[in-house]
Amino acid sequence: MTTPATDAWPAQRRGRRAAMLRAIGPLGIVSAVVIVVAIIAAVAGGWFAPDNPDLPNLSLSFVGSTAGHLLGYDFEGRDVLSRLLAGAQSSMLGPIAVVCMSMAGGTLLALVAAWRRGITDTVISSCLDILFAFPGILLAVLAAAVFGAGLWAAAIALSVAYTPYVARVLRGAALKERSLPYVAALEVQGASGTAICRSHIVPNVLPLIVAQATTMIGYAMVDLAAISFLGLGVQPPTPNWGVMIFENEVGIPQGYPLPALAAGTCIVLVVVAFNVLGERLFTYAQAVRR
C-alpha cells in the first residue's frame, strides 16, 4: 500500500532522493549539468558574450575561426559564440514556456476528467480527441498568420498542440491513482475532491509529470526550431539557435558550415540532455509507482 507522499518521514525522503540519483545514473547527472549550463546561459548569456551579438558587419561575413573569435562569424559578420550565448534565452524560453503552458492545461484537464469521471470525462476526452487531430505545424501556421510570426505565436500554438498528449498520459495515471483504496478512504472521511487531488494524487503522479515535462522540452525545442525554419517562429535578427540554422544555411553548400553547425550542435546537445534525463526520470517514476 502506497504511503501518501506528504506523510513520509524525513529519513524516507532522503532515501527517496538517493534512490532517484541512483536511478538517473551518471549520464543523467551529466545531462542535468548540461541543462543547468544552458539555463544559466539563457538567463545571463548576453552578459558573458565576448562581442556584440547584434551588430552586422558585412565585410566579415562567414569568416572562419580566428583568435578571439573561436567559432568565427555568421552570415552577417556577427561573432557566432556571442550569438549562441545571446540566443540561449529565446531558444530555451520558448520550449520551457510551451511545456509550462501545456503541462498546466493538460494536468488540469486530466485531473478534472479523472476525478469526475462520467459525463465530464467523456466530454473532456472528446474535446481532447478533436484537439489531437490538429497538427502542431498547422496551428503554428495559423497563429503566425493571425498574430504575426514570432516566439509567442509559435509557443501558444505548440502548447495547444501538446496539451492533449499531456492530458492523455496524466489522465491514465490519475485514473489509476484515483482507484486506489486510500482515496476512497479519504473520501469517506469527508475530504473534498480538490483537497485530495492537491495533497495526494498530484504528489503521487508528480514524478511522472516531471519526467514527461523534461522529455517534452526536448520535443518542443525541435518543433520550435522547425517552425523557425519555416519562417513562422522567432524572427531574425533576434538571436535564436533555430533561426541561426535557418539564416546561415546558405553557408553550408558554399563551404562555410560553422555557424549553422554550431547552432545545430547546441540544439542537439541540449535536446539530448533533456531526453536522457527525462527518460531516466520516467523509469524512476514508474518504479516508484509500482
Place this chain on the structure above:
Amino acid sequence: MVWKRSLVAAVTITAVVPLAAIGCGRSAQSSGDASPGGGLVSITPPGTSPVGSVTWAVYRDVNSLDPIFAFDYPENTADSLMCESLLRQTPDGALVPGLASMSQPAPTRLVFTIRPGVTFWDGHPVTPADVVYSLDRDRDVRLGGYYVIIFDRVRSIAATGARQVTITLTQPDYWLPEQMASIGGIVIEKSFAQELGQSYGTPAGGIMCTGAYMLKSWRPGAGVLALANPHYWNPAVHPLVQQILIKGVPDVATLTAALETGAVQGAYSYGLSTLDQLRSSRTVRVYEGPGWSTDVFVVTSLTGVLGDVRVRRALSMALDRQGIISSVYRGAALMPRWASNPGTFGYATGIFDAAYDSSPVLTQNIPAARQLVQAAGATGKTLTIGTSSELADVTGVTGAYQAAAEAIGLKVKLDSVSAQDYVDFYLDPNFRAAVDGFPAVPYGDWADPVAMLRVFELPAGVANLDNFNDPALTSLLLRERATADPAARARLIVQAEKLTLQQLPMIPTVQPVTLLLLNKGLTGAVASFAYMFAPWADSLGGT
C-alpha cells in the same frame, strides 16, 4: 564500464563534427569583390547543337500564364519565352518590329502592320481581330488586368486593313510603342481565349501564342513545360532545345545545389548570396548583363523625418553603397550616378552615355551628411524602416541604411514583416503608415530611364506612395512622353535625372546587374533584363 563508453562516444560524436567545421570559413581578406568592371554582355554566343531538355528555375512557381496578369519575374519569364508582342525589344533595349512593324502617319496615330506569315502555334494566322482583341483585353477594367493604365491616352483601337491595326490617341504618347514591345503588347488568339473564358491562362486552360516555344502542359508545383515549336513562323530562328521546364525553386541553397549538380541548367537572378560559389563552380557559368532595375529606398511618408529634402540627401550621402555591392550583391551591382540603371539606355545612347559619364558617382560622405541633418534640425529624430528579415537582400540593404542613419545622428526603428507581407508596404496604407520607407527593387517595363522614374514621380504614379509632387519634374516627364525625337527625349530625361537626384523622391541605392546562371554545356540565352519582355531562348542550345 558501459556508461563510460557511451559517455565518451556521445561526447566524441557531438564534438568532432563541429570541431571539424571550425577549420572551414572564409578568411577575412577575401570578399565578393569580383566586380563586372564594365564587361556586361547582353546576349551569350548562340548555341550550336541540339539539347533534349532544359530545366529553368524561377524564384517561385508561376501563378498565371495570362499576359494581362504577368507582372512578376516568374510569369514574365514564362510569357516572354512563349509569347510575342507587336514590337520587340532587343537584348540591348532597342526597339525593332516584332509580330508587326509600326509607322506613325500622325503624332496621334500609330499604325501596326502585321508581318506576313505570322501564325499561332495551332497554325492559324495572326489577324487584326486577334490584335484588337488582345489589346482590348489588356485595357478592360472588368478583367482586372495589370496593364490597363498604359492605354490611358488611347481613344480607339481598330482593325483598319487586311493586316493593319490603328491606334488613335487623344494626345501624343511615345511610351505606348515601347509598351507594345513589352508584356502589354503580347498578342493572343481571340477564338482560343473566348472559348476558354475565365480559365484562360490557368493550369486548366492554357494559352495560345506565337512564339518559338509552345506550351505543352502546366502542372502547378511541377512547373510549366514548353516544347520547341516545329512550325514557328520566323524562318531565321531554329530552336535547338526540345523542351524547357520552368520550375519554381524558392530556396537559394536548393537552387545553388541544383545548379551545381545540373538538376537545374539555367536561371536568371540578381542579388544572389551564393554567387561566389557559383562563380567558382565547375558546372555553372555566371554571365553579368545590363540590368534595368534599381535598388532603391522607397519613401512612404513626406510628413515624417524624411519630409525635409536635406535629410533625404544626407541619408543618401551617408550610405555605404560599396559595402552593399560587395556583401549583398557579391560584386554584381554598379555604383549609381543616376536613379535609373544605365542598362536602360535603349536609344540615343550617345547622349545618355555622355551625360551619365559626366555625372558624379554617389559616393559616401558622412561628415557632409551629418552637417545637412544638423542644418535640417533632424538630429535625434527617429527613422522607421520597413523590412523583412526573411528576405536576405532586403535585410542587408536595411542594415546599411540603419548604419547610415545612425552615423548621421538619427535613431532607427525597424518594422519587420514576413516575406509574403513585404509587398503590403506597397499595397496597404495601414502597413505604410507605420514606416518612413522601405527598400525595394523596382523596374520599368521597357528600356528607357523614364520607365522607372514615372512611377515614383508622377502624381498618379503607382509607386508614388508619399504624394510626391514636383511640378518641374512632372512637366519634364510629361513633355518627354509627348516628344517624338529620341535625342530630344534623351535630353529631357537627362534633366529629369539630375532633378531627381536633387529632390530624391526615392533614394537610389545601387544598380543591380542581371545575372544569368547557365550550365556550361549551354549557351545562347539573352543575358540582359530584356529577357523579361522578349523571347530569351531563341538561340539557346548546346555548346
Place this chain on the structure above:
Amino acid sequence: MVLIRFLLRRLVMLAASLLIASFVIFAALYLAPGSPLAALSGGRTLPPASIRVLEARYHLNDSFPVQYWDWLRGALHGDLGVSIVLRENVSALIASRIWTTAGLVLYAAILIVLLGIGLGIVAGLRPGLLDTSTLVLTAVAAAIPAFVAAIMLILAFAVQLRWFPVLGNGTGFLDNVRHFTLPAVALAVSSLAIVARVTRAAVREEQGRDHVQTAISRGIPVRQVILRHVLRNAAIPVTTIAGVTVASLIALAAVVEVAFSLNGLGAYLVASAQDKDLAVVQGISLVLVAAFVVVNLIVDLLYAVLDPRVAAGGRAR
C-alpha cells in the same frame, strides 16, 4: 456490436473535427492582417483598379459569416472553392499534390517501422556493444530536427557524392523512389530514433518479467518465449509510439518538403497560409486533419487485434 459502435463514434468525431477545424482556420485567416492580393503582385505594386476588381471577384470585402457560409455550402457539395493565386479549383490543386505527401509519409513510415522497431528489438535482445552504440546513436538522432538532417543529407549525398538528386519529384515510380529517398530519411531520422528507444525499453522490460524468466527456466525454447511473450506484450507500447510518430509525420512532412522543394501538400499549406489563399488552406487542412484521424483509427484497431483486453473493453486508453 462493439466494433460498429466504435467506428460510428470515430466517424462522428471526424465530422466534428472537420467542422471545428474549418471554422477555426477560416476565422484565423480572416483575422490575419494583410491581403491575399499581395501574393499576386510580386515585388511591385498593383494598379488600384485591378485591386478593386479582384476584391469584388473573390468577395474579400464580405463579412465573416457570409464568407464562411459561402465556403461551407460549397464544401458540402464537394466544391472546395478556387485558389486566389492560381485561379484553379482547390480540389484539383490538392489532387495533384497529395500523392507526393502520401508517398513521402509512407516511405518514411516504412523506414521507421522496419528500421526503428527492428533496431530496437535487436538492441533489446542483445546487450553489449550493439546495444550501447544504438543507445548513443538514437539519443543523438532523436535530437536532430528534420530540416537539419535534410541540409546535411543534401550536402553529403546529393552535392558531394551525387548519389541522389537535389530536388523535385522525378517521373515514373523508380525515379520517384530515388527522389524521395533523402527526404524520407530526413523525415524519418528523429522518429526512427524515438521508436527504436521505446522498442528497446519495452523489449527489455518484457524480458525481465517473471513469467518470461520462469518460462525460460522451464526449458521452453528461447525463440518461442521471445516471439510469444516478449514481443507480443511489447507490441502495445511500441504500437503506441509508432502510431503517434507516423501520425505526426503528416504535419512534419511540410518542413522536409520545403527543404527539398518537393511538390507536396505540406509545403503548399505553409505557402498558401502565408499568401492568405483562404480556400487552399481550408482544403489542405481538412485533408490533413482527416488523414491524422484515420491513422489514429488504424492504430486503435491494431490495438484491438494485439490486446484482447482492449477489444473487450472498448477504448484503448
